[in-house]
Amino acid sequence: MIRILCLHIAENQASYRYRVEQFLPYWKKYGIDMQPLRITSKSYPEKLSIALRSGKYDYVWLQRKPLAPIFISIIARNTRLIYDYDDALYAIESYLKRKPKPTQPGSKQIIRRLNTTLKKSSIIFAGSPILANYARSFNPVNTFIIPTSYSKLPEQSPTAKNGQTLTIGWIGNSGNLYFLSMIDHAASAIQQRYPSVRFSVMSGKAPEGLKTKWEFVKWSKEGENAWLDAIDVGIMPLEDDEWSRGKCAFKLLQYMAHGKPVVASAVGANLYAVLNGKSGFLASTEAEWETAFESLVSSQQLRLDMGETSLKHFLTAYERQQVQEQMATILHKHYKQIVQIPGNR
Template sequence: MIRILCLHLAENQASYRYRVEQFLPYWKEYGIDMQPLRITSKSYPEKLSIALRSGEYDYVWLQRKPLSPLFTSIIARNTNLIYDYDDALYAVESYRKTKPKPTQPGSKQTIQRLNMVLKCSSLVFAGSHALSEYASRFNPENTFIIPTAYQKLLEPPSPKATDETVTIGWIGNTGNLYFLSKIDEAAFAIQSRFPDSRFSVMSGKAPEGLKTKWEFVKWSKEGESAWLDSIDIGIMPLEDDEWSRGKCAFKLLQYMAHGKPVVASRVGANIDAVIHGNSGFLAASEKEWEAAFETLVSNPEERLRMGEKSLEHFLSTYEREQVQQRMATILHEHYKQHAYNR
């Protein structure tokens, strides 16, 4: 049994829920014993104690948060360090209008810590091609792409009746509401031309300053699945910048798991998640967004067909079991080759 201590972010963070928590009940099936421990709530002496005792485990799995150089170096000397990340911490967030604070993505401190942990890691699990390319500058032999996963539904999603109002949906945190402005003209044009179309957003607050009328549903863990069932089309607009190119297309996985066709910006991991013209559409301009919306809103048979293909692609590539099996294989191969010799 491979013993792993996982140092992670706060439990309410999506990064923790979908890159750590959802796998925990199943690791022993793969010969792995993983113990989660929240690192962000610990004092300096507590972190130092954890680092000094890290040799009690075969691996320490550091999830997203790069630690200080001291803690990183102690852990890397004592055991095998795994670094897992799903955001472009080396880039400034698309929506940030001020200089990032030292602990925020794109700051000098964050980049220095990130680069060090990448160099010191025995394994790097990167959530997208862009993140993998960045990590490979520092650790080319031990970097692997591990997409963010999502648990398949207990029962297959049922297609919605085709004569109902067509709902286009977006789900995400409040910071990412910024990206809705990138498709506002296209969405407003569709809303004006197709009175039976509606736009629904599930988030911490309603979007502001947009021409498009968005119906707001406050996010809750309990209500998320029902909301995903209720929409007909799922969307993920992004900026074509360094921050967005590092994103892991998680919204799309949520829509796909519920059998929804998707429309997404032709950026980063979206390009892999969307089979253009088959499971949905990739768009690089307002004109392309409007055309994709029009095709799906006006053609119920095409919506249903693309939704089926979307679900198929999810199950073959992003479903929890598929992703966890890949991680387990990498871990066991590395353990056989390296861990015995420590």
């Protein structure tokens, strides 16, 4: 049994739920004993104590939060470090229009901590090809692409609704509402042309200052699946910048798992999550967004066909069990190597 201490971010973060929590009930099936421990909000003495005791484990799995170099050095000396990240922490967030604070992505402190962590890690799990490319500049051999995954839903097939209203939906945290402004012209044009089309957003707050009329649904863990079932098309607009190119297309996976056709910006991991013209559309301009909306709004059969392809693609590449088996294989292969070579870090 491989013993791993997983130091993770706060439990209310989506990154924790989908890159740590959903795997926890299943690790022992793969011969892995995973002990989760929240690292955020820990004091300096608490972090030091955790680092000093890390030798009790075969690995310490650090999820997303790059710690100060002193803690990383102690952990890497005592055991083997696994670093898992799903955001471009080396870049400034798209919606941030000022210099980042020291604790924010893109700051000198975070970049220094991230780079140190990547150099000293025995295994790196990167959430997208872009993140993997960055990590490989520091750790070329032991970096692996592990996409964010989503649990398979009860057996279902996409079905066309009989109602007159068609719903185009976006789900995400409040900070990412910024990206809706990028498709506002296209969405409002469709809304005016097709009165039966509604746009629905599930988030922490409603979008503001847009021409498009968005129906707001307050996000809740309990209501998420019902909302995803109710929409007809899922969307993920992004800006083509360094921060967005590192994103892991998670909201697309949510739509895909529910058998929805998708429209997404042709940026980063979206390029792999969307089978352009088959499971949905990739768009680079507002004109392309409007054309994609028009195609899906005007053809129920296209929505149904793309939804079926979307679900199949999800089950093949992003379903929880598939991704967990991939990680378990990597871990056991690495562990076998270090057992054969005592003292190997």
